[in-house]
Amino acid sequence: MPELPEVETIVRGLAPQLRGRRIEAVWWSGQPLHLRRPVNLKGLRALAVGRDITAVRRVGKYAIFDLAPTTKDAAAVLVHLGMTGRLRVLPGREARVPHTHVVFRLAGGDELRFSDPRRFGWVEPVPALADNPTLSRLGPDPLAALDAVTLAARLRGVRAPVKAFLLDQRRVAGLGNIYVSEALFRAGIHPSTPAGRLTRRAPTLLDGIRAALEGGIARRGTTLRDYVGADGLPGENASALLVYGREGQPCPRCGATIKRRVDAGRATFYCGHCQRR
Numbered sequence: 279m280p281e282l283p284e285v286e287t288i289v290r291g292l293a294p295q296l297r298g299r300r301i302e303a304v305w306w307s308g309q310p311l312h313l314r315r316p317v318n319l320k321g322l323r324a325l326a327v328g329r330d331i332t333a334v335r336r337v338g339k340y341a342i343f344d345l346a347p348t349t350k351d352a353a354a355v356l357v358h359l360g361m362t363g364r365l366r367v368l369p370g371r372e373a374r375v376p377h378t379h380v381v382f383r384l385a386g387g388d389e390l391r392f393s394d395p396r397r398f399g400w401v402e403p404v405p406a407l408a409d410n411p412t413l414s415r416l417g418p419d420p421l422a423a424l425d426a427v428t429l430a431a432r433l434r435g436v437r438a439p440v441k442a443f444l445l446d447q448r449r450v451a452g453l454g455n456i457y458v459s460e461a462l463f464r465a466g467i468h469p470s471t472p473a474g475r476l477t478r479r480a481p482t483l484l485d486g487i488r489a490a491l492e493g494g495i496a497r498r499g500t501t502l503r504d505y506v507g508a509d510g511l512p513g514e515n516a517s518a519l520l521v522y523g524r525e526g527q528p529c530p531r532c533g534a535t536i537k538r539r540v541d542a543g544r545a546t547f548y549c550g551h552c553q554r555r
C-alpha cells in the first residue's frame with residue numbers, strides 16, 4: 279500500500295534520526311516475510327553490525343539505508359514496506375509492537391524497528407548497490423530521474439493500458455493504485471488508453487504524475503488504513519484525493535459521477551467525462 283509519497287515521508291522522518299548512527303546488533307523474529315522467504319539475518323549482521331548509517335533515501339517504493347565506511351562497493355540495507363510495513367526509531371526500553379520482524383539496535387540504545395502484520399514487506403542486505411538485481415530492474419523515479427522525452431520513449435510501442443504501464447515498477451518506479459488514479463485524472467487521460475498512444479501527451483502525463491506525488495508528499499502521505507510516518511502519525515492526503523475512493527461522488531472538475539473499474543483485481547477511479555482515451 280505505501281507508494282512513493284508515503285516512503286518519501288518515512289525516509290524524510292527517519293533520516294535526521296539515523297544519520298551518523300552506528301548499528302550494533304540485528305534481530306529477526308524468525309518469521310518469513312515477502313513470498314514467505316526468510317530474512318537473511320546472517321547477511322544483515324555481517325554487513326551492518328559495526329557500521330554507521332550515512333544516509334536514508336528512497337528509490338521508487340524502496341527505502342535505502344546507506345552504510346559507512348564504504349568499501350569500493352557501496353553497501354546498504356534495502357527495505358520494502360509491502361502492504362503494512364512500518365519503520366520507526368524508538369528507545370530500546372520501549373516495548374516492541376506485535377508483528378515486529380526486524381530490529382537494528384543503534385549505539386546509544388535506540389532501535390530502528392520494522393513491523394509488518396501482513397508480512398508482504400522485505401528487508402535485505404545489499405553488499406554492492408550497483409549489482410543489486412531488485413534496484414537495477416526498477417524504471418526511472420518520476421521525481422528524480424524522469425523527463426518527458428524519456429517517458430515518451432518508454433511509452434512508445436506499448437500496447438498495455440496506461441494504468442498497467444504506470445503500475446509496472448520496471449517502467450516507472452514508485453506509483454501504485456492510489457497515485458495512478460490521481461495522476462491520470464490530473465492529466466485528463468482515461469486509464470484504459472493504450473500507453474503507446476500517449477507519446478505526444480507524455481509532458482501532460484508527467485505533470486499529472488508529479489503533481490499527484492508532490493501533493494501526497496506535501497500532506498505526508500495517504501492513510502487509508504495502516505500507513506503512518508516515521509513519527510507514528512497518519513498522513514493527511516486522503517481527504518485531498520480527487521478521485522481515488524470517491525466512486526459515485528461528483529467529479530471535482532466537471533461534476534459528473536466518478537466511476538470505478540477493476541482490472542486484474544486492482545481498482546481505478548476516474549471521471550469518464552474529463553478523462554479521454
Ligand SMILES: [Zn+2]
Nearest residue numbers: 529532549552
Ligand atoms: Zn470530470
